[in-house]
Amino acid sequence: MLWKTLVFYLFIQLIHGNYNDPIYPVQNPCLAILDRLSDMSSAFLNCAVSRARPFKLCEGCVDNYARLQDLIGLLENTYSDVDKKITCKQFLESYDSIQVVAQLIAFVQNIWSSSFCDSCITGYNDTNGTIQYSLTDSTIQFIQKKMMFDMCIFNATGRIVPIIPIDLNVTLNTNVCTICLASYNDINDFFLQLTHGNQPGVCMDIVDTMNYTRLLWSKIYECRRHDPDYMAVFGISFFIPTIVLVFYVSALFKGERQQKKLSRQKRLPVHSTTAALAGTRTWLWSNPND
Structure with missing residues (x-):
């Protein structure tokens, strides 16, 4: 009778047991990565929004982004089956017309790339839970x-x-x-x-x-920076029209002086004009064969 009670007790413990205990089989590795990916993507988005003003996303959220990159790498290098034919990436994205995981990864990477964070942060990676990165020299x-x-x-x-x-x-x-x-x-x-x-x-x-x-x-502070290049442009913009104006004004006065000089010319003598007309008539009525 005692052994029946013991079997019944073990059966009850089996039903209501704690399956997180190490003695039980671990969760599917792909689902475990998915849970971790959910937590880290949420942490990254919270970090990105909180650092939108002032914008400090690259240096402020590099920890979360590096851990996400590590999880993305695990999706491609971890298998869901014993035969190692189906990766976790294929397992999570197969038969999913919405492609939630793929869209989530693309969204996070687009935020990072469109912010050009790689221009100021390099060498970021997750090494045994510790995020290491370095800033560029610039x-x-x-x-x-x-x-x-x-x-x-x-x-x-x-x-x-x-x-x-x-x-x-x-x-x-x-x-x-x-x-x-x-x-x-x-x-x-x-x-x-x-x-x-x-x-x-x-x-x-x-x-x-x-x-x-x-x-x-x-x-x-209402300060203004006077760039020498702009000053040169302003100077040239003022100098060239001035030269053109001086040229046209001088040309106008010179033309007026020439007109006055022509108006003062003496008229030809009367006898010279008469002789010229007479010579013209003689030439017109003369015989060209003579």
């Missing part, structure tokens, strides 16, 4: 120049530069435009070099930072 230089500009603003105003310079209460009679002109020109010229470089695009982290820097400089 990104490091831009950050250093931005720190120098912010420090100059702080020294000139005594106020820390806000992340988003909107509705900033500033005193416009400061010497910011004069003291920090060199720092602003330095970072602005460096940004223009990046935009004209050979890389496919400038990292949006840098672009957004530069946009706010220009907004702070021109709108908040």
